Amino acid sequence: MLLGVNIDHVATLRNARGGTEPDVISATRICKICGVESITTHLREDRRHIKDEDVEAIRMLPRVRLNLEMAMTDEMQEIALRLRPHAVCIVPEKRQELTTEGGLDVEGQLERAIAFTKPLLEKNIEVSFFIDPDIHQISAVSKTGAPFIELHTGRYSEVFGTDEEEKAFNDLKGAAIFAQNFGLKVNAGHGLNYQNVKRMHEIPNLVELNIGHSIIARSIFVGLEQAVKEMKKLCEGV
Numbered sequence: 025m026l027l028g029v030n031i032d033h034v035a036t037l038r039n040a041r042g043g044t045e046p047d048v049i050s051a052t053r054i055c056k057i058c059g060v061e062s063i064t065t066h067l068r069e070d071r072r073h074i075k076d077e078d079v080e081a082i083r084m085l086p087r088v089r090l091n092l093e094m095a096m097t098d099e100m101q102e103i104a105l106r107l108r109p110h111a112v113c114i115v116p117e118k119r120q121e122l123t124t125e126g127g128l129d130v131e132g133q134l135e136r137a138i139a140f141t142k143p144l145l146e147k148n149i150e151v152s153f154f155i156d157p158d159i160h161q162i163s164a165v166s167k168t169g170a171p172f173i174e175l176h177t178g179r180y181s182e183v184f185g186t187d188e189e190e191k192a193f194n195d196l197k198g199a200a201i202f203a204q205n206f207g208l209k210v211n212a213g214h215g216l217n218y219q220n221v222k223r224m225h226e227i228p229n230l231v232e233l234n235i236g237h238s239i240i241a242r243s244i245f246v247g248l249e250q251a252v253k254e255m256k257k258l259c260e261g262v
């Protein structure tokens with residue numbers, strides 16, 4: 025499985041003091057040196073961590089594959105069409121939430137999702153929708169033309185190690201297989217850490233995992249390079 029490192033929390037820390045440290049571009053370079061396949065950033069409506077300048081600077085770096093997480097708004101579509109990241113992942117966004125708490129309701133706004141996706145695909149941007157493991161949402165995404173879904177692993181991560189883990193895991197696995205039968209490619213992420221990530225290998229043909237919080241948290245103790253390398257090995261199944 026490929027690894028996309030979500031570097032939003034590097035920006036969260038930087039913004040806490042309003043200066044330039046830690047520098048997100050240096051973090052991106054370290055991730056790249058460690059062989060990660062994508063750099064993932066969520067440009068939120070309130071710009072609470074990643075800022076427009078960060079996304080623009082990352083986009084300019086050679087050989088860095090940028091996965092831009094963003095809400096389904098006109099402002100974000102304009103930014104994506106202008107910057108042309110390699111991939112966009114369309115996520116739900118609520119102002120008050122601490123992080124992306126659930127998947128996007130694609131089924132409930134299918135016409136909008138189709139219209140939103142089309143110009144992105146025309147610019148050769150790989151589009152994915154961040155959804156819960158739900159067959160209705162998967163069939164809705166299959167009608168948008170987007171080639172990817174990203175399955176929200178939050179529930180699985182939350183109940184990992186409890187009696188509810190098996191059900192949450194099987195929901196993810198079943199959803200991944202269901203989506204692949206529709207011809208969709210499947211990524212996954214949210215709440216994955218150095219323990220619960222191992223079971224992702226039991227899900228066939230997952231393409232990429234997007235992981236942020238656990239890597240940046242571990243980097244405080246062992247440094248970013250080691251934290252990323254350890255996760256990279258786990259994704260490779262080593």
Ligand code: PXP
Binds near residue numbers: 113154216
């Ligand atoms: N994937 C998506 C779509 C997300 O919104 C997030 C959180 O921003 C992640 C992956 C990474 O989640 P975490 O920081 O919990 O690893």
